[in-house]
Amino acid sequence: MPPIPKPDAATKAFFRSVVPDHPAVGVRPMFGNLAAFVNGNMFMGLFGPDLFLRLSDDDQALVQKAGGGSFEPMPGRAMSGYVVVPEAWREQPKKLATWVERSLEWAMALPPKVPKAKKKQ
Numbered sequence: 001m002p003p004i005p006k007p008d009a010a011t012k013a014f015f016r017s018v019v020p021d022h023p024a025v026g027v028r029p030m031f032g033n034l035a036a037f038v039n040g041n042m043f044m045g046l047f048g049p050d051l052f053l054r055l056s057d058d059d060q061a062l063v064q065k066a067g068g069g070s071f072e073p074m075p076g077r078a079m080s081g082y083v084v085v086p087e088a089w090r091e092q093p094k095k096l097a098t099w100v101e102r103s104l105e106w107a108m109a110l111p112p113k114v115p116k117a118k119k120k121q
Contacts, residue, residue, distance in 0.1 A: 005048025
């Protein structure tokens with residue numbers, strides 16, 4: 001299995017700059033990368049240099065049509081519900097902000113994720 005790609009400092013700073021300023025949103029490390037969560041549900045994150053969003057099937061198709069790609073943490077194994085945004089969107093802050101907001105709204109509509117009970121040892 002190939003090593004998990006890591007974002008550089010500039011990519012991490014970019015990510016933090018596009019995470020919505022919302023009281024229910026939190027950012028935490030995820031496999032050496034960063035991810036944003038709302039109500040326990042991940043809605044956006046980094047995978048190396050790539051920014052991915054959680055979106056409806058229709059919105060995923062629109063992002064892919066615009067040059068995005070499937071989110072595959074392991075080659076050939078796409079993570080359903082997520083799409084990598086086109087790299088060009090980094091230079092289009094209004095467009096990116098619109099899609100990030102759509103991702104947040106989509107995740108906020110999902111049932112809150114209940115933490116799993118810890119197993120007794």
